[in-house]
Amino acid sequence: MSTRDLFALLPLLLIAVSAVLVMLAIALKRDPGLAAGLTLTGLTAAFLSIWAAAGVIPRQVTSLLLVDKYALFYMGLIIASAAVAVSLAWQYFEKHDEQREELYLLLLLAALGCAVLVAGSHFVSFLLGLELLSVSLYGMVAYLTDRRPALEAGMKYLILASASAAFLLFGMALIYAATGTMEFSRLREVPLSGSPFIVLSGIALTLTGIGFKLGVVPFHLWTPDVYQGASPPVAAFVATTSKSAMVALLLRYFYLSGALRNHAVFLVVATIAVLSMCAGNFLALRQTNVKRILAYSSIAHFGYILVAFLAGSAMAAGAVAFYLVAYTVTILASFGVVSVLSRSGQDVEDLEDYSGLFWRRPAIAGVFTVALLSLAGIPATMGFLGKFYILAAGANAAAWLLIVVLVLTSVAGLFYYLRIVVALFADPPEHAAATEVVSHGGVLVLALLAMLLIWLGVYPSPLLNLIRSSLAGLN
Amino acid sequence: MILIWLLVILFAAGILAEIAARWDALLSRLIALTAIGVDFVLTAGLWSVKASAQQKWIEEVDWNWIPGFGIHFHLAVDGLSLLMLMLTFFLGIVSVLTSWTEIRERVGFFHFNLLWVLTGIAGVFLAVDLFLFYFAWELMLVPMYFLIVIWGHERRVYAAVKFFLFTQCSGLLMLIAILALYFIHHQVTGIYTFEYSELLGTHLSPGVELWIMLGFFAAFAVKLPAVPLHTWLPDAHTQAPTAGSVILAGLLLKTGAYGLIRFVVPLFPHAAHQFTPVALILAVTGIVYGAVMAYSQTDFKRLVAYTSVSHLGFVLLGIFSWNQLALQGAVITMICHGLSTGGMFVLVGGLQERLHTRDLERMGGLWSAVPRLSGAVLFFSMASLGLPGIGDFVGEFLVLLGSYRISVPVTVVASIGILTSTFYALRIAQRAFQGPNPHPWRLSDLTPREGVMVAAMIAGLLWLGLYPQPVLNTFQPALQNLQHAESTTTAAVRR
Numbered sequence: 024m025s026t027r028d029l030f031a032l033l034p035l036l037l038i039a040v041s042a043v044l045v046m047l048a049i050a051l052k053r054d055p056g057l058a059a060g061l062t063l064t065g066l067t068a069a070f071l072s073i074w075a076a077a078g079v080i081p082r083q084v085t086s087l088l089l090v091d092k093y094a095l096f097y098m099g100l101i102i103a104s105a106a107v108a109v110s111l112a113w114q115y116f117e118k119h120d121e122q123r124e125e126l127y128l129l130l131l132l133a134a135l136g137c138a139v140l141v142a143g144s145h146f147v148s149f150l151l152g153l154e155l156l157s158v159s160l161y162g163m164v165a166y167l168t169d170r171r172p173a174l175e176a177g178m179k180y181l182i183l184a185s186a187s188a189a190f191l192l193f194g195m196a197l198i199y200a201a202t203g204t205m206e207f208s209r210l211r212e213v214p215l216s217g218s219p220f221i222v223l224s225g226i227a228l229t230l231t232g233i234g235f236k237l238g239v240v241p242f243h244l245w246t247p248d249v250y251q252g253a254s255p256p257v258a259a260f261v262a263t264t265s266k267s268a269m270v271a272l273l274l275r276y277f278y279l280s281g282a283l284r285n286h287a288v289f290l291v292v293a294t295i296a297v298l299s300m301c302a303g304n305f306l307a308l309r310q311t312n313v314k315r316i317l318a319y320s321s322i323a324h325f326g327y328i329l330v331a332f333l334a335g336s337a338m339a340a341g342a343v344a345f346y347l348v349a350y351t352v353t354i355l356a357s358f359g360v361v362s363v364l365s366r367s368g369q370d371v372e373d374l375e376d377y378s379g380l381f382w383r384r385p386a387i388a389g390v391f392t393v394a395l396l397s398l399a400g401i402p403a404t405m406g407f408l409g410k411f412y413i414l415a416a417g418a419n420a421a422a423w424l425l426i427v428v429l430v431l432t433s434v435a436g437l438f439y440y441l442r443i444v445v446a447l448f449a450d451p452p453e454h455a456a457a458t459e460v461v462s463h464g465g466v467l468v469l470a471l472l473a474m475l476l477i478w479l480g481v482y483p484s485p486l487l488n489l490i491r492s493s494l495a496g497l498n
Numbered sequence: 499m500i501l502i503w504l505l506v507i508l509f510a511a512g513i514l515a516e517i518a519a520r521w522d523a524l525l526s527r528l529i530a531l532t533a534i535g536v537d538f539v540l541t542a543g544l545w546s547v548k549a550s551a552q553q554k555w556i557e558e559v560d561w562n563w564i565p566g567f568g569i570h571f572h573l574a575v576d577g578l579s580l581l582m583l584m585l586t587f588f589l590g591i592v593s594v595l596t597s598w599t600e601i602r603e604r605v606g607f608f609h610f611n612l613l614w615v616l617t618g619i620a621g622v623f624l625a626v627d628l629f630l631f632y633f634a635w636e637l638m639l640v641p642m643y644f645l646i647v648i649w650g651h652e653r654r655v656y657a658a659v660k661f662f663l664f665t666q667c668s669g670l671l672m673l674i675a676i677l678a679l680y681f682i683h684h685q686v687t688g689i690y691t692f693e694y695s696e697l698l699g700t701h702l703s704p705g706v707e708l709w710i711m712l713g714f715f716a717a718f719a720v721k722l723p724a725v726p727l728h729t730w731l732p733d734a735h736t737q738a739p740t741a742g743s744v745i746l747a748g749l750l751l752k753t754g755a756y757g758l759i760r761f762v763v764p765l766f767p768h769a770a771h772q773f774t775p776v777a778l779i780l781a782v783t784g785i786v787y788g789a790v791m792a793y794s795q796t797d798f799k800r801l802v803a804y805t806s807v808s809h810l811g812f813v814l815l816g817i818f819s820w821n822q823l824a825l826q827g828a829v830i831t832m833i834c835h836g837l838s839t840g841g842m843f844v845l846v847g848g849l850q851e852r853l854h855t856r857d858l859e860r861m862g863g864l865w866s867a868v869p870r871l872s873g874a875v876l877f878f879s880m881a882s883l884g885l886p887g888i889g890d891f892v893g894e895f896l897v898l899l900g901s902y903r904i905s906v907p908v909t910v911v912a913s914i915g916i917l918t919s920t921f922y923a924l925r926i927a928q929r930a931f932q933g934p935n936p937h938p939w940r941l942s943d944l945t946p947r948e949g950v951m952v953a954a955m956i957a958g959l960l961w962l963g964l965y966p967q968p969v970l971n972t973f974q975p976a977l978q979n980l981q982h983a984e985s986t987t988t989a990a991v992r993r
Contacts, residue, residue: 382604402636430667
């Protein structure tokens with residue numbers, strides 16, 4: 024392995040090193056501030072090292088990892104969202120009696136797993152990254168051991184994730200048996216018509232594993248429970264970082280292997296997309312728990328992303344990337360609001376708790392409103408441009424049915440976002456006083472996220488150019 | 499540059515008004531009033547200086563916005579949009595004034611939303627890049643939604659959500675249509691652009707053209723509203739605060755009509771011609787249905803809301819009659835309806851503030867209690883029933899003249915609609931203002947503030963009714979340009 028290889032892997036190495044450092048620091052002195060500070064420093068260093076890595080790309084490091092602009096773009100997204108999750112976690116656990124430093128350790132390992140996934144070009148790196156991510160997430164989801172819902176969520180996630188990993192492994196084995204290769208790019212050379220059944224079963228089974236992580240229908244059952252049970256910062260991490268990594272991998276896997284050219288595969292993914300959009304949006308209508316609403320909405324949003332994914336052009340990959348960034352920022356802001364408002368021992372998650380929030384805490388409610396409008400795809404937010412991009416990609420590929428379903432279900436989606444907005448602006452209940460303990464740091468993070476949502480929603484050109492250049496090597 | 503300023507002033511004043519209200523509510527009102535006033539003066543200046551200009555756009559600004567998609571920040575104004583802007587700012591001033599005593603809570607946020615909804619509406623009238631148009635189109639929804647949901651009446655949440663869902667759903671269909679047009683244009687010419695003037699004359703196959711046209715039509719028909727898609731309107735108009743009703747009826751409905759004239763007809767003349775029978779049936783159904791429904795209402799605001807459905811039916815009729823006469827009538831009706839219905843809502847709002855009810859059954863004999871207010875209502879009722887000498891008459895008369903040329907039965911039915919409007923207008927006068935006064939009401943008559951607003955609107959209506967020529971001259975070149983564009987598109991399709 025040459026120095027250039029090491030340079031290419033610098034972001035991964037730095038995350039790994041900071042995980043070790045955090046572990047040592049915990050062993051020496053239990054100080055949550057120190058652990059969080061080290062984690063943030065490590066993530067910042069890893070983020071900066073992307074520019075160092077950018078000097079030596081594209082580079083295939085062993086046959087497992089392919090570090091190119093695409094991988095680096097997604098690494099940037101992952102590291103940034105992980106850093107936001109860390110800062111949210113820090114102020115969230117501050118309110119709890121006990122600060123537990125190991126969360127940051129797990130979070131770093133999970134981020135490392137995500138970074139491996141986005142650079143993965145081989146089934147082995149796929150599995151390695153996935154397991155690194157999953158195992159850390161079990162711990163993170165069930166982290167507040169004094170809460171029953173958290174334990175339940177952790178257990179559910181553990182069992183379902185293990186099962187899906189088994190499916191995934193079996194799928195990989197089938198593909199390997201039929202084709203004799205585990206590299207995505209060499210799968211392309213295998214004619215799908217040769218031994219279609221085995222290869223198709225393999226693809227279907229790997230899709231199961233991926234679909235589970237994305238939480239799309241019919242693999243979505245864990246999503247609401249985990250989002251509800253986990254603490255908000257962890258839920259934000261699960262919803263954004265881990266899912267972005269999975270989408271990045273899905274895109275690379277399917278585009279490099281050319282699996283979408285197969286009609287049956289296309290049909291299956293299209294069905295998943297339609298079901299996710301419908302189920303996510305319609306099931307959210309009856310929820311009164313904000314975290315569960317966000318969970319169902321995330322099912323729908325990954326349905327939208329799959330629509331762009333299916334369009335299968337350079338434009339489509341751009342739409343996926345842009346939508347992911349928009350979704351990440353928006354969901355971080357939303358869960359950030361839940362996290363910032365939460366009191367010790369109890370999350371503020373009931374719709375009623377948000378009644379009249381705007382008149383008590385205009386800044387936080389304003390951020391939440393912007394985030395909800397972005398989720399609903401209203402102009403001047405990133406969410407709108409993301410939806411526009413997806414619709415454009417779909418229209419470009421003439422996938423009319425899919426985009427009409429997208430439009431109709433997203434109108435249903437509007438309904439429950441508006442319910443939250445209505446609550447935010449309702450007349451405050453009589454006894455209402457600002458009972459929420461709010462840290463200034465938390466508000467600052469939220470304000471930055473909201474500004475990003477609007478800024479990139481109005482002036483997206485820099486991000487668009489970045490995405491375009493990062494996709495150059497994908498096809 | 500002046501066009502940018504129009505938007506920036508409103509936008510910035512919105513933020514200022516919100517901040518200022520923390521110290522003094524009055525300051526917030528004054529900021530809003532000044533900002534809209536400055537915009538009004540600027541637009542009026544533009545009109546007086548360049549109204550006679552013969553070039554395509556009187557004034558324009560074109561900036562690159564998102565080059566990756568070929569999106570421009572392109573604002574332009576011709577006679578038609580100029581008049582719409584004048585109406586926007588005029589009714590904007592009216593909305594601020596009419597809320598002066600009605601809105602006492604959360605004054606800052608109210609004016610924030612009011613100014614931003616005006617920004618969005620002005621953006622709709624100014625945008626000639628289809629992406630920008632859609633952007634403004636959707637953007638004006640959000641503040642309007644807040645106006646209804648926070649300051650509205652009893653069933654405000656229901657009304658606001660319904661309004662939002664209807665317009666958003668139809669808007670997204672339009673977005674798909676815009677994108678389809680965008681990609682087809684790219685296939686034909688190799689250029690990615692949302693620019694209005696370049697998309698004109700895009701070669702579309704007839705089937706595709708019809709579908710894309712329907713996407714646009716859906717969005718505009720909901721806003722207009724055309725009859726089966728109108729159900730959001732009575733709720734939203736009734737539940738909104740007075741200023742919200744004025745803006746909804748006076749401006750938001752006009753954006754639908756404006757969209758039809760500006761986009762549907764020139765971009766898809768062929769499909770629109772094909773669609774004419776359906777549109778005409780929708781139009782007369784709206785005229786008659788709106789009038790009949792208005793007659794049977796007991797809620798005063800709801801009554802006025804239904805008259806909008808009826809009047810906007812005339813606009814639809816005028817647009818799809820395919821001659822200049824009817825189109826002129828449609829534009830005049832748009833302006834007059836803005837003034838007369840706006841005035842009516844101001845007065846109904848005033849009545850509600852005094853009586854705390856909108857129920858016509860509970861009114862009666864008000865003439866003796868509030869003579870000036872009653873007289874004003876009578877004037878606007880007469881405008882609504884199409885009394886000669888008032889602007890509405892000119893508009894509807896021109897529309898009927900034009901529509902007579904393409905379909906006599908449709909014109910006959912539409913005239914019956916006018917007849918029905920006599921019933922509801924007289925019913926208003928009789929129910930509320932004549933007869934015995936069951937309550938010994940002692941009410942204050944029109945305040946000077948209300949008096950000035952109402953007088954200005956009455957003056958406008960009389961001017962349009964007696965001497966509409968300057969207004970006709972202003973939008974005439976614009977309409978001719980649109981017709982020219984329409985014929986070039988038709989020619990391009992034939993080729």
